Amino acid sequence: MSALLSISGLKKSFGAVVVADDTSFDVAQGEAVGILGPNGAGKTSLFNLITGALGPDAGQIAFAGQDISTTSAARRCKLGIARSFQVPQPFGGMTVFENALVGATQGAGLHGHEAEAHVLAVLEDTGLLPKANIRAGALSLLDRKRLEMARALAAKPKLLLLDEIAGGLTDAECIALIDTIKRVHAGGTTIIWIEHVVHALLAVVERLIVIDFGKKIAEGPPKTIMDSPEVKEIYLGVDPDV
Ligand SMILES: Nc1ncnc2c1ncn2[C@@H]1O[C@H](COP(=O)(O)OP(=O)(O)OP(=O)(O)O)[C@@H](O)[C@H]1O
Numbered sequence: 001m002s003a004l005l006s007i008s009g010l011k012k013s014f015g016a017v018v019v020a021d022d023t024s025f026d027v028a029q030g031e032a033v034g035i036l037g038p039n040g041a042g043k044t045s046l047f048n049l050i051t052g053a054l055g056p057d058a059g060q061i062a063f064a065g066q067d068i069s070t071t072s073a074a075r076r077c078k079l080g081i082a083r084s085f086q087v088p089q090p091f092g093g094m095t096v097f098e099n100a101l102v103g104a105t106q107g108a109g110l111h112g113h114e115a116e117a118h119v120l121a122v123l124e125d126t127g128l129l130p131k132a133n134i135r136a137g138a139l140s141l142l143d144r145k146r147l148e149m150a151r152a153l154a155a156k157p158k159l160l161l162l163d164e165i166a167g168g169l170t171d172a173e174c175i176a177l178i179d180t181i182k183r184v185h186a187g188g189t190t191i192i193w194i195e196h197v198v199h200a201l202l203a204v205v206e207r208l209i210v211i212d213f214g215k216k217i218a219e220g221p222p223k224t225i226m227d228s229p230e231v232k233e234i235y236l237g238v239d240p241d242v
Helices: 043-051 073-079 096-107 112-125 141-154 171-186 198-202 222-227 229-236
Strands: 003-014 017-028 032-036 058-063 081-083 159-163 190-194 207-212 215-220
Touching: 003 043, 003 190, 017 043, 017 058, 017 190, 017 215, 032 198, 043 073, 043 081, 043 159, 043 190, 073 081, 073 096, 081 141, 096 112, 096 141, 112 141, 112 171, 141 159, 141 171, 171 190, 171 198, 198 222, 207 222, 207 229, 215 222, 215 229, 222 229
Parallel strands: 032 190, 032 207, 081 159, 159 190
Antiparallel strands: 003 017, 003 058, 207 215
16 A cells, blocks of 8 residues: 655654654555554644644655645645544534534535535534534534544545544443444545544554654554553553563
8 A cells, every 4th residue: 555644754842842753654545543652742743743733843744645744734634634633622603514514615625515415424424413503512522522523524534633532431432433433444534543542542543653752662563562561661651570
């Protein structure tokens, strides 16, 4: 499979805080990759760099073979990169339908009936159709998380970035969400998923990347990575010598 996203030598610091330390990795078309790392490791900053909310100090980001390192965030969205936010950020005064319509019109460039039909299909896929006319500000946490995903999917992304979408959910809600993400992935969308709820991540992803202090410290098949003493020590706080 060819790389949809290719990151090479990416560097970013905020003063003394290094959030990307010469980071390089590829994500293949159709792949689902999980990102693990302790709090403050630089995971969300990586998404901000990929989406263009942050500019890198050095390094390149290529998407579908095109260098997008200096491309605006709006343009990257139109090229097919969409994200969910760790803390849901719906347009609270707008309905669920209207929120997703923003993704369809601004991201996918759809209009009129075509945009509306696409939004309805996305709301059905994400389990939000019965709540289409509810004000987004009145949704439960699960539904706000679903709406984050729906708005991103409405933009018809080639690459979907999910930022801790399973956090704070009950077990049953988490299972429902995993199901939705699996369906999105099975539909061909490439996914990069940052998640602390490891069992949810492992139910979906084919590869894991572990980040610590902005540095990629491990990358590989989920089982190999989760069994690695270095990862256990850094991520799970387990001393390999004990
Ligand atoms: N715009 C910014 N200005 C200054 N420091 C920032 C900025 N954005 C992030 N940081 C700092 O960079 C570090 C990495 O933050 P980031 O949110 O990327 O980590 P994370 O791995 O996503 O953490 P978590 O798992 O807690 O969400 C943190 O110390 C954070 O305070």
